[in-house]
Amino acid sequence: MIRFLLLFLVIQGVLFGAQLTPWGQEYFVIPWTNGLAHFCAQLVAMVDPSTVANGKILRSTTNGFAVSIEAGCNGVEATLVLVAAILAFPSTWRQKLWGLGIGFIAVQGLNVVRIISLFYLGQWSMKAFEWAHLYIWQALIMLDVLIVWLIWVRRINRAAHRDGGDAPPPASSEGTAPNVPQAA
Numbered sequence: 001m002i003r004f005l006l007l008f009l010v011i012q013g014v015l016f017g018a019q020l021t022p023w024g025q026e027y028f029v030i031p032w033t034n035g036l037a038h039f040c041a042q043l044v045a046m047v048d049p050s051t052v053a054n055g056k057i058l059r060s061t062t063n064g065f066a067v068s069i070e071a072g073c074n075g076v077e078a079t080l081v082l083v084a085a086i087l088a089f090p091s092t093w094r095q096k097l098w099g100l101g102i103g104f105i106a107v108q109g110l111n112v113v114r115i116i117s118l119f120y121l122g123q124w125s126m127k128a129f130e131w132a133h134l135y136i137w138q139a140l141i142m143l144d145v146l147i148v149w150l151i152w153v154r155r156i157n158r159a160a161h162r163d164g165g166d167a168p169p170p171a172s173s174e175g176t177a178p179n180v181p182q183a184a
Contacts, residue, residue, distance in 0.1 A: 004088050012084035019076060030056075033074040036108075040115045051119075058119050065123045067115065073133075075111035075141070082107055082145045091156050099152040106148045111141060 018024045033056045041053035050062040056074075059066035071077070086099045114137045122129035 004090070008084050008088035011087050012081065015080040015084060016077070019080065029071070029074070029076055032076060033069050036074055036112070036115070037069050040112055040119070043112065044116055044119065058115065060119075060123065063123060065119075067119050067122060069115060073111075073115070075108050078111070078141045078145050079104060079107050081142070082149060085145075085149045086152065089153060089156075095152075095156045095159070099149075099156075103145075103148045103152065107141070107144055110144045114141065 019029055034053075037053040037056050037058050040058050041051050044051040044058070048060070050060055052059055052061055056069045057066050058069070082103045083100060086096055086103060089096075091099075118129060118133055118137065121132055
């Protein structure tokens with residue numbers, strides 16, 4: 001458990017440090033955030049064609065309301081926490097890759113729902129927008145990370161148990177475990 005915790009903290013420190021560098025921002029965070037805004041605009045445009053994206057800003061051309069997807073709202077940090085937890089946990093690389101793929105989809109999918117819901121909530125009530133943005137969605141995104149990780153851990157533990165990873169030692173030919181005295 002201590003090994004996992006230390007490895008988790010080190011990986012998380014490296015990933016967060018890398019994304020905060022000018023290189024990480026220029027080649028990963030900014031393009032990701034802009035792409036996220038455009039993806040959300042395309043989804044919203046299916047039902048509301050007056051929605052456009054300019055860089056990291058999702059805007060309604062009808063009423064002028066806009067949301068800017070900032071650091072912490074682009075899902076990068078939540079995904080990095082999940083990546084660190086999965087990489088730090090003892091499992092095979094195949095299990096890690098499976099967890100990273102499913103986890104990425106789960107976290108980013110919920111984040112898209114978050115952005116679009118806040119976009120519409122802000123057009124309805126700024127007070128409700130602020131409350132949902134600061135309190136509800138922050139907690140839900142991190143809860144999503146925790147739940148995805150816990151489901152992944154449970155699944156790989158079940159697989160290890162099913163494959164014999166947690167099986168008891170084999171019994172001796174007399175039907176008793178080795179090095180266990182028999183009762184008279």
